[in-house]
Amino acid sequence: MIDALKIDLGDTMNRTAAGRFAIRCIGIFLFTTLAGQPLAVETAFAQQTYPPGALGDVVRLGETLVNETNEHPLTKPFVGNSLKCTSCHLDAGRHEKAGSFIGVAAAYPAYSPREHSVITLEDRILNCFIRSQNGTRPTNGSKVPVAIAAYITWLSQGTPLRMNPAKPLGPKHMAILQSPPAAPSVKRGELLYQERCSSCHANDGIGTDDGPPVWGDLSFNDGAGLAGVPKMASWLKVAMPLDDTDLSDQEAFDIAAYVNSHTRPKFVAKPNP
Numbered sequence: 001m002i003d004a005l006k007i008d009l010g011d012t013m014n015r016t017a018a019g020r021f022a023i024r025c026i027g028i029f030l031f032t033t034l035a036g037q038p039l040a041v042e043t044a045f046a047q048q049t050y051p052p053g054a055l056g057d058v059v060r061l062g063e064t065l066v067n068e069t070n071e072h073p074l075t076k077p078f079v080g081n082s083l084k085c086t087s088c089h090l091d092a093g094r095h096e097k098a099g100s101f102i103g104v105a106a107a108y109p110a111y112s113p114r115e116h117s118v119i120t121l122e123d124r125i126l127n128c129f130i131r132s133q134n135g136t137r138p139t140n141g142s143k144v145p146v147a148i149a150a151y152i153t154w155l156s157q158g159t160p161l162r163m164n165p166a167k168p169l170g171p172k173h174m175a176i177l178q179s180p181p182a183a184p185s186v187k188r189g190e191l192l193y194q195e196r197c198s199s200c201h202a203n204d205g206i207g208t209d210d211g212p213p214v215w216g217d218l219s220f221n222d223g224a225g226l227a228g229v230p231k232m233a234s235w236l237k238v239a240m241p242l243d244d245t246d247l248s249d250q251e252a253f254d255i256a257a258y259v260n261s262h263t264r265p266k267f268v269a270k271p272n273p
């Protein structure tokens with residue numbers, strides 16, 4: 001049924017994150033109503049309303065920034081590539097597996113081994129600006145991190161508070177795949193990339209209208225999570241090819257090795273402002 005809907009609603013809608021999310025919600029909605037049951041817990045989230053008043057405005061602003069990070073006047077000055085938060089946190093973080101923001105706020109403050117300190121949700125958001133967004137850090141407490149933290153906290157309502165003493169990660173964080181049977185092969189990865197990825201991300205990795213850059217100057221920098229092969233493989237496994245996630249562990253590792261064999265911007269550590 002969901003497949004039929006996709007065809008009806010057409011390709012254009014299917015291409016946008018909001019479109020895909022809407023399709024998923026309609027699918028779940030039809031499924032649950034046709035099955036004659038009250039709308040299940042699964043839909044509770046999709047139907048959650050924004051808080052009233054100024055708080056709702058800020059939550060919505062946060063959602064907009066997650067969807068338009070490299071274009072919005074508030075975030076653009078802090079971004080050094082063509083990516084948006086939603087490029088990796090699919091469906092603006094509503095995706096259950098690919099960089100889910102659902103429940104994340106309940107894990108903070110959390111211990112960060114990378115920083116050897118306890119960090120807040122805002123700090124975690126700002127870290128994605130300097131690494132995954134290859135940019136600079138907006139000031140802690142300024143409009144951008146407050147709005148994005150408000151949005152993520154709204155997505156986390158109802159999740160039991162459980163601060164993470166080991167890693168700055170929420171309850172739905174990605175499972176890191178075990179190493180595959182054969183060592184990752186850049187050569188096999190190249191062929192798979194051409195078959196499964198290049199139609200949207202281009203043969204030279206610089207992206208197309210249908211997918212953002214995956215390497216080169218406008219991609220995430222080498223200090224980002226996805227710059228590591230196991231993390232990239234684990235993310236690909238649940239996220240790509242978009243709407244058709246069927247890679248085997250071996251394929252995910254081979255493609256990750258190929259993608260990350262290319263050059264990307266260098267992460268330069270700067271002191272926090």
Ligand code: HEC
Nearest residue numbers: 083084085088104124125128132168169170173174220225
């Ligand atoms: C290039 C990909 C990429 C981009 C772009 C990106 N992130 Fe991330 N982010 C990741 C990955 C990978 C993780 C680790 C996720 C995991 O392990 O489940 C992560 C983790 C996070 C976390 C911690 C999640 C948790 O479970 O505690 C937050 C919060 C976050 N990112 C916010 C953002 C925000 C806000 C933006 C936009 C300003 C952004 N990210 C842009 C890849 C990205």
Ligand code: HEC
Nearest residue numbers: 017086087088196197200210211212213214240241242255
């Ligand atoms: C149908 C088009 C399509 C295909 C095929 C596809 N992607 Fe993507 N990919 C996207 C889109 C679109 C995004 C951004 C997500 C969003 O905006 O919802 C993305 C995001 C990404 C990202 C994170 C952001 C970035 O650019 O670094 C990586 C990495 C990635 N894709 C790699 C791959 C790999 C590897 C394959 C092949 C296994 C693949 N993709 C296949 C469309 C596609």
